[in-house]
Amino acid sequence: MRPFSLQFLVDVFPILLPFLSATLAVVVGTIFFGSIAGGLLAWAKEGSYQLFQRLAQAYTYIIRCTPPIVLLFIVFYGLPKFCLEVLDTNINDYDKLFFVIISFTLLFAAPVSEVMRSAYEAIDHGQYEAAVSIGLSPWQAFFHIVLPQATVVALPNFGNSVISLMKDGSLAYTIGFIDLIGKGQLIVSMNYGAYAMETYLALALIYLMLTIGMEKLFLWIEQRFSRHKQAA
Amino acid sequence: MEINYKFLIDTFYIVLAAVPTTLKLTIIPLLAAAPFAFTIALIRLQKGKSLWKVPVSAYVTFVRGTPIVLQILMIYSLLPSLLNALMKAWSFDINVFDWDPIFYAYIVFTLNIIALLSEVLRSAFGSVEKGQLEAAECAGLTKVQAYVHILLPQAMVVAMPNLCNLTVNLIKGTSLAFLMTVKDMTAVAKVSASYGYNYIEAYLDVFVGYIIICSIAQVLFHFAEAHMGRYRLSKQK
Numbered sequence: 001m002r003p004f005s006l007q008f009l010v011d012v013f014p015i016l017l018p019f020l021s022a023t024l025a026v027v028v029g030t031i032f033f034g035s036i037a038g039g040l041l042a043w044a045k046e047g048s049y050q051l052f053q054r055l056a057q058a059y060t061y062i063i064r065c066t067p068p069i070v071l072l073f074i075v076f077y078g079l080p081k082f083c084l085e086v087l088d089t090n091i092n093d094y095d096k097l098f099f100v101i102i103s104f105t106l107l108f109a110a111p112v113s114e115v116m117r118s119a120y121e122a123i124d125h126g127q128y129e130a131a132v133s134i135g136l137s138p139w140q141a142f143f144h145i146v147l148p149q150a151t152v153v154a155l156p157n158f159g160n161s162v163i164s165l166m167k168d169g170s171l172a173y174t175i176g177f178i179d180l181i182g183k184g185q186l187i188v189s190m191n192y193g194a195y196a197m198e199t200y201l202a203l204a205l206i207y208l209m210l211t212i213g214m215e216k217l218f219l220w221i222e223q224r225f226s227r228h229k230q231a232a
Numbered sequence: 233m234e235i236n237y238k239f240l241i242d243t244f245y246i247v248l249a250a251v252p253t254t255l256k257l258t259i260i261p262l263l264a265a266a267p268f269a270f271t272i273a274l275i276r277l278q279k280g281k282s283l284w285k286v287p288v289s290a291y292v293t294f295v296r297g298t299p300i301v302l303q304i305l306m307i308y309s310l311l312p313s314l315l316n317a318l319m320k321a322w323s324f325d326i327n328v329f330d331w332d333p334i335f336y337a338y339i340v341f342t343l344n345i346i347a348l349l350s351e352v353l354r355s356a357f358g359s360v361e362k363g364q365l366e367a368a369e370c371a372g373l374t375k376v377q378a379y380v381h382i383l384l385p386q387a388m389v390v391a392m393p394n395l396c397n398l399t400v401n402l403i404k405g406t407s408l409a410f411l412m413t414v415k416d417m418t419a420v421a422k423v424s425a426s427y428g429y430n431y432i433e434a435y436l437d438v439f440v441g442y443i444i445i446c447s448i449a450q451v452l453f454h455f456a457e458a459h460m461g462r463y464r465l466s467k468q469k
Contacts, residue, residue: 065447067405070439071439074432074439181305188309201306203302204298207299207302211296211297
């Protein structure tokens with residue numbers, strides 16, 4: 001067996017790192033669209049429409065039971081066919097990033113809606129009533145009083161969801177999207193399977209730094225957001 | 233949209249036939265990981281400095297910080313050739329490349345679950361009051377007896393919801409075993425889809441299959457939690 005090449009491990013980093021942007025594009029895009037979708041789901045769950053409530057709960061349950069890769073394949077193979085046959089538009093040549101973000105948005109919305117819902121419920125309803133009673137409109141009460149407090153409560157769980165999204169995002173290479181892992185696989189196959197261990201170890205170290213960095217970032221944001229709480 | 237219903241139904245049976253593989257990939261790693269996870273949890277709960285704490289924490293951080301695909305790729309690229317080299321070095325006449333790839337899948341998922349389960353157990357043991365252990369020792373139980381009869385039953389009730397999550401995530405994670413050419417639900421669907429490019433139907437079958445398995449797992453955990461927590465519930469009344 002060939003000995004482990006430390007030199008290759010070092011050399012492979014500069015080749016892999018440019019593809020960090022692709023990985024982060026998936027994460028950032030999904031956080032943006034997924035948070036909007038998750039917010040809508042949370043609103044449906046907390047709202048008074050029975051039908052919306054049931055639908056949102058069913059959606060969350062189904063997504064909880066769906067492996068990311070299966071959803072990714074369904075979207076990647078199903079969406080173009082659906083668009084071609086029903087909407088009569090050809091999206092077969094769309095960038096793969098488009099399909100990846102759609103899949104992960106569908107996945108991310110469910111846990112995030114739960115995070116948002118529990119954070120909203122953690123805020124005493126009296127806060128809202130007090131705000132409305134001193135003359136704020138319901139929207140103002142929500143945006144100025146409830147939302148800032150709920151955000152602080154939601155941040156740790158939201159951070160966890162983002163970290164697991166980032167790890168699930170690594171599956172995008174299975175549909176041919178070239179992110180960190182996709183590039184890693186290309187490097188491995190270009191070397192005919194040699195240096196696989198070194199390449200994967202480099203990827204593991206990059207992901208480790210990403211998750212630890214993300215954890216630190218969310219801790220910092222949380223402290224920043226709760227500075228008023230500490231002062232009180 | 234045109235869906236090939238005959239294919240949809242036929243493939244569903246093929247997918248169902250692969251359910252045992254998915255279950256094996258879930259249950260065997262869970263059972264195999266339990267003793268190791270238990271040990272790691274106890275090491276990390278110990279007070280003071282211990283020689284083992286650093287490597288054990290590093291292991292848990294590594295597993296939790298990297299995607300499971302990467303863990304699969306790493307082990308599947310390393311382990312067979314490593315084992316082969318070992319077999320040759322010790323001059324055993326065994327060809328490791330003939331082994332069923334499910335063997336490697338067991339190893340990957342076990343290594344993964346050891347770290348995740350140890351975190352679940354750690355938080356569960358941490359939630360049981362310290363006085364319980366002291367009281368048990370005062371009453372004359374040995375440390376092992378105290379853990380087995382006093383702490384473990386209480387910790388398990390607390391751990392149940394997290395264990396349920398862990399199991400559901402593992403069931404979903406087994407869908408990646410096809411990367412190691414294991415013929416699980418996802419793999420057989422993929423193969424039968426590739427004949428006529430019926431990917432949507434095949435993946436819809438897999439999708440339904442996972443929903444059914446995960447639902448059953450969640451119902452089982454619900455009953456287990458109710459059963460194990462029956463003393464706690466009666467106390468509250």
